[in-house]
Amino acid sequence: MAAYIVQRLLLMVLTLFGVSVAIFVLLRIVPGNIADILFDSAGLIDPADKAKIISDLGLDRSIPVQYVQWINGLFHGDLGYSYVSEKPVLEEIAPRIPITARLAGLALFFSVIVGVPLGVISAVRQNTWLDYVLRVVSLSGLSLPAFWLGLLILMAFVHWFGTIPIYDRVPDSIWQELELFAVPAAAVGFRSSALIMRLTRSSMLEVLRQDYVRTARSKGMSERSVTFDHALRNALLPVITTIGIETAILFGGLIVTETVFNIPGVARFLVEAIRWRDYPMVQNLVMFIAVVVVTVNLIVDLLYMLVDPRIRYSE
Amino acid sequence: MSSAGRLAVTCLFLSVLAGAAHAQKQGGVLRVTHRDNPPSASIHEEATISTIMPFMSVFNNLVIFDPDSQQNLLDRIVPELATKWAWSEDGRTLTFTLRDGVKWHDGKPFSSADVKCTWDMLTGKSEAKLRKNPRKPWYFNVREITTNGANEVAFHLADPEPSLLTMLAAGFSPVYPCHVSAAQMRTHPIGTGPFRFVELKQNESMRVVRNPDYWKPGKPYLDGIEFSIIPTRSTAILAFVAGKFDLTFTGELPPELVKDVQSQAPQAICVTQPTNTQGNLLINRDKPPFDDARIRKAMMLAIDRKAFSDIISRGIDKIGGAMMPPPEGQWGMSPEFLQTVAGYGADIEKNREQGRAIMRELGYGPDKPLAIKVSTRNIPDYRDPAVILIDHLKNVYIQGELEPIDTSVWYARMARKDYTVGMNVQGVGVDDPDVVLFETYSCGSERNYTGYCNADLEKLFHKQSMMTDYEQRRQIVWQIDKALQEDGARPVIYHGQAGTCWQPYVKGIRLAVNTIYNHWRFEDVWLDR
DSSP, rough: HHHHHHHHHHHHHOOOOOOOHHHHHHHHHSSSHHHHHHTTTTOOOHHHHHHHHHTTTTTTHHHHHHHHHHHHHHHTTTBBBTTTTOBBBBHHHHHHHHHHHHHHHHHHHHHHHHHHHHHHHHHTTTTTTHHHHHHHHHHHHHHHHHHHHHHHHHHHHHHHHHHHOOOOSSSSSSHHHHHHHHHHHHHHHHHHHHHHHHHHHHHHHHHTTTTHHHHHHTOOHHHHHHIIIIIIIIHHHHHHHHHHHHHHHHHHOOOOHHHHOOOOOOHHHHHHHHTTOOOHHHHHHHHHHHHHHHHHHHHHHHOOOOOOOOOOOOO | OOHHHHHHHHHHHHHHHHHHOOOOOOOEEEEEEESSOSOOOOOGGGHHHHHHHHHHGGOOOSSSTTOSSSOGGGGGGGEEEEEEHHHHHTTOOOEEEEEEEEEEETTTTTOHHHHHHHHHTTOOSSSSOOOOOGGGGGGGGEEHHHHOOOEEEEEEEEOOOOOOHHHHHHOHHHHHHHHOOHHHHHHOEEEEEEESEEEETTTTEEEEETHHHHSSSSSSSSSSSEEEEOOOOOHHHHHHTTSSSSSSTTTTHHHHHHHHHHHHHHTTEEEEEEEEEEEEEEOTTSSSSTHHHHHHHHHHOOOOOOHHHHHHHTOOOBSSSSSTTTTTSOOOOOOOOTSSSOOOOOOOHHHHHHHHHHHHTOOOTTOOOOOEEEESSSSHHHHHHHHHHHHHHGGGGGEEEEEEOHHHHHHHHHHHHHHHOEEEEEEEESSSSHHIIIISSTTOTTTTTOOOHHHHHHHHHHHHOOOOHHHHHHHHHHHHHHHHHHTTTTTTEEEEEEEEETEEEOOOOOOOSSSSSSSSTTTOOOOOO
């Protein structure tokens, strides 16, 4: 097991190296650079001033030199300065991570506590009216665009309650946090819960037809014990994988929700940083998201071992 | 009623009036929606309302357009950091007497040295440099700034230029402190204005608070102003309707959205008016076949300006030339005069027939159209008119293909003249010919994207700039504008209108009809709740 973990950690480092090179090069290939965009807001471009900005920001050095400088800074805890805000990158990113983490965490919590039980119910009550209703709801969760659903929720709140659940202040208590994040988390969690529900259902249906489940029933075990102790545990393997993937997607892919509900999180900030070609900001944010994704993948792999003792990760 | 009774009623009426005049309530925080992340907090480095609206209240100018006047005019300029000003007899020196006892937000005293520093930096004469200097063309005529003690400063000009005062009165012309670097002014500006800068959270919010040491006693009324950046227009409107915000970002609501706001929040006060933003056509006259004036003329004859207005704004956008059309604009061509300009005639079909005749003469026709790319910035405000333009150009055998250009490289492409035909939208800070003509059409100006250069017109630019008689100057400006439109310098297609809404308890908001940039000091705004 130790060898497996070491192997996985080495793979993590390799993946992160690949991501760092890819994002660094890709950013510099796309047309337009920060100097052009800075001048955009002034409505003109002065070639001499532009050259000075490029030199000041170190963009006139070769790409490999810039890359080595960035990685060297990373190892020394220096993420560089944002070209736009002219503040340290860490100072800009740090307050946004907890916001996105809370939103993603709450959305994931919502999708798991709704998706898994409903998936089990839908499988156990296969082809009943309840199953049909749940399948229709889950299908709509997968088909409704997040942007449209978000706006619809906002409009409904304004129309019926005369208020709007957007992020308009820094919460100072857990209740305020819940108040600010609950609706957007439910909106974004709706899609994830639908996915988890459908996957749990199909996985449960497959497991419920296995011989060992029939054996358990014939031994006189209660239906509850059969469902939860024998079937669900085995059906959870693909669900855990999906939850892992959803965690990664939620962390970096909340752009629509953060935009519609006006939440100043990582994803919205990343899109804006890309628009500005704020290289230090984009590089470090993407690296951060990559670290989250590979870490979650590692955790998922480790969870496999806990859930299914048949799986052995030895050489 | 006895005379004593009448006197008593009169006294009561007068006291009520006096009470009303002093009824402004102190306190409260004004919450404003903001459309996007401002590039920086330094007004001198930017040319966008995204910076002006939140940060104009941090500063003062030497002079300012009378906030009580709806129209920004030369004769409606009032003192701010200057208490008075005087022109020399030859019209080449403008001397300001400065206010005593004014302090910067960091406690340091304001003096004439700060004024000199600011304009030396803007004219490129000081060691301190701005990273970007978009208003440099405004001060082409300023030769030197001199001080005489702490309270007097003089602008020395190469030629007389009465309009200099209008530029100094614009929201784009605050006085900066000498002792604060240009870099700090981008992230944490220091001013003398009614509000002090607190923070600019990228992509999130901006906050200013009341300056308790403001030199105008009793002002401002508000404790502070908070701008929340809500890039999604629908969310911003819903939040305003739900009462989360007191004021919408200025000029951000197209007419149909104003209607929508008023139907959902009937109590809201909404004003739709000209923004002095114009859509114009860029033709690269250095690229064949557009170096031929006949093709440029044919293109202008193809444009149906009314159709643009009808489609883009349900017919409320105005038709005019380079200068904003009257009555809001002071220098725009009258509707009668406009009819004499080629391409502006009411009979569009006749214009287009003329255009087709020109194109046939040049060898083009329905079977042999001229294929071009119509470049534009890839955002709806630019893309929509570009699509209409392509449709209109078909009428004179020009087959356009839309080339949307990413915002990040739009100005870079324009500056390199890397386009053939383009659709552009441009805001005007001050409704004055010196600003528009020198910035947009003067030979060598950085914002002259088409590279237009006409020596004869350039002489007229300078001639009108020196004139003091309004009517005579206006006649010359009309002649210049007509020539610019007919020469295809940068044909203007429409002058935009947009709306701003606020809650009924917000008092003291006064918008100007000929600019969106100059009325955001917020010192007279108060909350009646």
